Each structure stands twice: as structure tokens, then as C-alpha cells.
Amino acid sequence: MAMKRRTMAIVYSILIAALAVASASPALAANATPTYSNPLKPERGADPWVYKHTDGYYYYMTTAGGVSIWKSKTLSGLTSGEKTEVWTLPSAGPNSREMWAPELHYLEGKWYIYYTATDRRPNGTGDPLKRRTFVLENDSPDPTKGTWIDRGQVFDPDNDYWAIDGTVLEHNGELYFAWSGKPYDYAGGEQRIYIATLSDPVTMSSNRVELSRPTYDWETGGTPINEAPQFLKRDGNIFLVFSASHCSSDEYKLGFLSAPEDADLLNPEAWTKHPTPLFQQSPENGAYGTGHNSFTTSPDGTENYMVYHANPESGQGCGQFRQTRLQKVEWNPDGTPNAGVPTADSVDLPLPSGEPVKWFLEAEAAAVSNGAEVSKTALHYTGTGYAVANGAGETIEWTVELDKHRNYILDFRYSNLASTTEQLELRVDGELVLGGLALPQTATRLWADYKLASREVRLKKGVHTISVTATSGTPIYIDSLTIYQIPPSELGDDH
Template identity: 50%
Template sequence: MKYLLLLSLAVFFGCESKNPATPTPAPPVTTVDTVGKFQNPVLPVGPDPWVIASDGFYYVMHTTPNSLRIYKTAAMSRLRAARPVTVWTPPATGPNSRDIWAPELHNIGGKWYLYYAADNNGVDATHRMFVLENESADPTTGTWVDRGQLNLPDNKWAIDGTVLQLNGQLYYAWSGWENDLGGSQNVYICKLTNPYTAEGPRVRLSAPTYDWEKQGFGVNEGPEFLVHNNRVFVIYSASFCGTDQYALGQLAADTTANLLNPAAWTKSATPVFGPYASSGTYGVGHNGFFTTPNGAENWIIYHANAAPGQGCGDFRSIRMQPFTWKADGSPDFGTPASLTTLLKRPAGE
């Protein structure tokens, strides 16, 4: 009954259940630290992970419902040894006071920008995107200036925002509702005139159309851009995060195309990563990417649960594994690695 109630609330209120008011402790995880090898997870609690590399370090964030924290590490496979720095806490009340979801850190024009979703005192229907700015070279230091709400076109419910810099233009993609009534979540895109100012129109790139995108209810969320050669991809999460069928889908376009034209994008008919229900890997989704300093290796980070039925709470841990490219230039993520798999550490570690 508790699960049915959670699911019914999620259908009406989007992904409110991503972050329960009382976080559920993550199960103990044993990680083998073998020379040159590691095992997932790299962080035992870490919903909605994000990573960006800069000046020899990786900066990692994930959802913590009541703050924004940044991990700084020179070795992603040893992320759990890093100590997070809390760079922002929400006000007691107001439009960005609760349910701080899926933060992302981007360096644009030599400044750091931190994008996050938040709502007004726990009312999920008020979820919008917000922006912070920092001129420091190291985002764990310096002063974060509040740039306020990102004025996305149509001002509808919005979460999971991300940025693409391509051909001199800034684009913003996010997950949202078509109207103010909830229901299916779609992936939208618009232009930015600067890192904290959006420009219309709001264009829907993807809606849940396949059965594998409608488990629990219809969801396309967590869009992330990935550029390779002359192609740009949007890798997104599909199906309700409270199901074990959470998985990654893919949109693809040419880098020279009009990215605001839905017809420029091709959608994969099948998941490109997951779902996978075995060996401690359930509910695979909400990914990010990084490249090793030598440029030779590409890695995907994502969250997953260690057991079935653990849903959208803090059982989700951060995993990572290398990926390659197919002959057509699209990413080949392979199969989610089990918790017993020994993986070679990223180059340079």
C-alpha cells in the first residue's frame, strides 16, 4: 500500500518521491581496493550524479534535498575519499526553499554556474530551475552569487536542467510538464542569451512514447548532452525512478542542425543503457560523462540501487564505467557493471 500511494502521488506530482523527507540510510557497501582496479559504487549515496573536469580535478555533485555540495577529487575511482564542501543552503521559505534536486556545475566564459531545481516549501508543482554564479577558479571556494530563477519559456514545472555550448550558442535542456497539471514528463530545449537568461520558444524534443519509457508512468527526465565528432546526443532517463525499469534513452542530431527543430533529432527505439536487474544493479539512470586527462577514455557515471524495489530514495549510489563508440559514431555504453565486477581505474589514476 505504501508503494501504491507513492506511485499515485508521483503520477500527479512528477518525481516528488525522488527525495523522501526522511532519507533512507544506504546499505553497507564493500568495495575492493585492488591495485589498478576498483568496484562500484564509488559513492554509497549519490542520487542524480553530475561530474565536470577542470584543471586536473573532477568536481562531482548529486542530489541532497537541503543543500548544494561539491566533491573535489583528482581520482574519480576514489571519490568516496573526498570530503564534500557545502557551497549553498536554501532559505527557510520561498520559491527555492525545498527539494533541491539534480544540481549541475558548468564553466561558461570563465565563470562557474550552478543550476538546480527547487520548489516553494515542498509544493512539487512549483518546481523551477535556479542559477548561482561564481568567479573563482575553484568552485569549492569563492562567493556564489544568486542569479535567481532561470526564466524558462512558458514558466512551467521544470527539473533536471543542463547546458550545451555548441557553435557559439548556449542551449538549455530540462524535464518538464506540458501544462500545469502534471502527468507525463517530457524533454524540452531552448536557447540561452547568457548563462542565467533563457530565450523562447520552449521546444519539446521527446515525450514518453515507448513502453519502456512508461513503466510506473511516462517519464523522460535527466537529459544530458554528449558531443562526439559531428554528432550531438541527448542521453535521458526514462520511466518512473521508483521502478526497477528506469533506463537510459537517446536522441541524436548533427552538430550543424537546428537543434530547436524536433525533426532534426532521431530517437532510439530501445534503451541504450539498462534496464538491468541483476548483481546489485537496479533502476539504472540519471547519468553524466567525463573524459580522462589523456583524452583516451570516456566514462559514464550514473546512479543505481543495490536491490530491487528500493525506489527513488538514498539507496541510489554512484556507479561509473568506461564506454566506447560504435561505427556510426554513437556511444556504446555496454551493460551496467555488477557490484562484483572489477574495473580498471581510469587512465592516470
């Protein structure tokens, strides 16, 4: 009997140990599928702007990120790319408080960021009557590098009144600037859409012209507002899409104007307002206050997409709960845009046409060992957190199943506050990868910047483990791992 009890105890101990090992193992990442889901940024994603450049990258900005630029290889991965804080508001002056709605444009061989800001009141808060549109300039080929210069206010000297949400249209050799403004400076109240020409990206060359004011019931929820103008061109028409009603209301939505591309765009009579909204809330799908969008195209240029913000619950208003979301735009038989209905969270949607096959793995879902830990005290991470390796030997490991024998790019999204380049050991299936993973400094302030450290590896079809291990006592913050499959056309025969 004693022997039986000892045998049972040993078996029980082995079982408990096996369960403990199993619970410490990383979850298996399923085969990659050609889908994405919303939200792209689950919070602090207001006023999203995306710009697709000729260098093959998408550049993303949002109000809640300060003056920061996200740089991504894919449209569906906007918020998992590198994040660089490129400029900070001055401590005093007309643009020293409350930066809103930054937009990045490449014009006449330089980069420009248009944004809204205001002056500081004696009590330190922003002055609501002094909101204006401003612009920064950078001549670097890469907007995340170089020096951003403050080029001041963009305005009509004869009508220098309250102005927000500036955007630019290049058309027939002309530059047009559109924004949301008021007839004169006053707190609250009606907002209208104005347009003017620019003689260069920083100088207005005509008086403003009013194109739209709130007239329909759907434009007056909470406060009568037309704001956040965005241009979209297709098949001989120019569309000016705007946000209507107040962002604090669930009724925040999109409407649009249209004009023939050969019309005089400064003539209000050339524009026609569509009588019904283009896009609005969907309580059934958990999307409220849907608005403040921007437009772009898929990587191969065959599809139109809209990036917008929405709240996941009713009554959340204009705060940090606004999420960045992505939605394909279709076209009606009459040539007008059709944005459809906001999709529900976590619904699988087809990847934008031309995006590479990829696996996206959160660090907080990986196996951490030897002292590494999961946290979520910082900002602008993806998913629900990130992993931290605080000392030598601490390890973060993912397990993934790959569907083809090919070369793959491993992109690790990280933050390193040290002044030196930190070196991590990189292992694939337990074997050291020669050269490891080098992590240059990102910023001196936690999570001001995120960078990507990349390695290319050859992997067979099947299940693999990928791990990084710290080699020093410098804390390293790992947010995610993205695995890109290199197309066979770049490698030769498939295996």
C-alpha cells in the same frame, strides 16, 4: 607436575597475548592494482553529476549531499575527495525546498550550479506543482571557494511551467539549455524534454521547443517520463541522453536522441530518437533503476565515462539507497554510444586511462589504539565508517605494502569542527615525520565538509606502517588515507 602446569599456563598466556596483539594489528593493504569497483558511493548517491575542469580536478555533486561539491584528483576517487557545502537553500521563497539534481558548469569565466527546487507549502513540505530550475553563480577560480550568488530562475517567460533537471550545452558559440518539463502545471503525469537558447548562463533567450516525449513502452514504466537530459558530442554528432520511466521503478533506464552537429538544434525534426534503451537494469548484477547519468572523460581524455545511479536491490525506488556508479562508454561501428551492461558490485574494473597508481585505505579498517574508536553515525563517509581520535595520544595506524621505492603523497580525508587548526603527529614506520599533519577547520557542523591534509614522503619498496596521533582533546574524524605514487618522470631514476 606443578612445574609442568605452570609452564603450560605461561605458554598459554603468551599465546593468548600474541593473538590479542595480532587481532589489534591493522590489516595489510595489498599491492595497488590498476582497478576500481562499484559503487563509488554506496548510498545517498542519487542524480550524480561530474565535471572535469582544466585545473586537473573532477568536481562531483549529488542530490543527497545538499548543495555540496566534492573535489577529487581522480575519476575513480570522486567520493573520497574533499567535500564542501557551498550554499544552503533559503528559508522561504520559490527555491526554499527539495533541492534536486545539481549540476556544476564553468561558462564564460564563471562557475554556475543549475538545480531544481520548489516553494514551501503551509504544512512545510515542498509544493510539487511549483518545481522550477534555478541557477547560482560564483566568479572564484575554485568552485569550492568564493561566494555563490543566487541568480534566480532559468525559464521561458511565455511557458513558465513545471521544470526540473536543467543542463547546458556549449556548441558553435551558442549556449543551449535543456530540461524536463510539462506542457502546463499538473501533479504527476507525463514529462517531456525541452530545449531553448541562453543569451548568457542565467537568461533564456528563446521559447522552449519540445524534443522528446515518452512514446515507446520502455519509456512508460510506472509513469511516462523523459527526464535528466545530458549532452554528449563525438565525431560530428550530438547525443542527448535522457532517463525514461519513473525513478521509483526498477525500469528506470537511459535512452537517447541524436542530431548532426551542424543541425538546427531547436528544430525537433533534426533529432532522431533511438528505438531501444541505451542502458537499463541488470538483476543478475544487482543494479536496478539505472539512470540519471552524466558524462566525462578519463584524465588523459582518451576514454568516455558515465556516472549514474542505481539501486542494489529491487523495489528500492527513489530514496537514499541509490548508489553512485561509474561505467566506461564504448562506441558502436555506426558512431552511437554503447554503455553496455551495469557491472556488479566489487568487480575489479580497469582504472580510467591516465589515473595515477594509488592505494586507498579506509580508516575503519586501520588499527585504533589508546582510546581511538571506529564509528559510523555521520554521513557521506567512504566505506563502512570512519575513525575518531578524541584525545591526546589516541592513534590510528595503517599497514601497507608498496611496490616501488619512490616518493608518495599521503592524502588524509578528515573533518575538524574546531575553530583552530589541529596538529597531529605523523609517523612512518614508527618515526616521527617533521612537521606532522596540520588539519585546518572544515566546518562547524559534523560532516558538512571533508578536507584533505597531505604530506609527501619517500618510501622504499616493502611493508610500511603509517599512523596519526592526536595531540589535544579536540575530536578529529579521519575517514580514509589515499596514497599516490608519484611517477618516476617527476623524480628521476626509479629504484
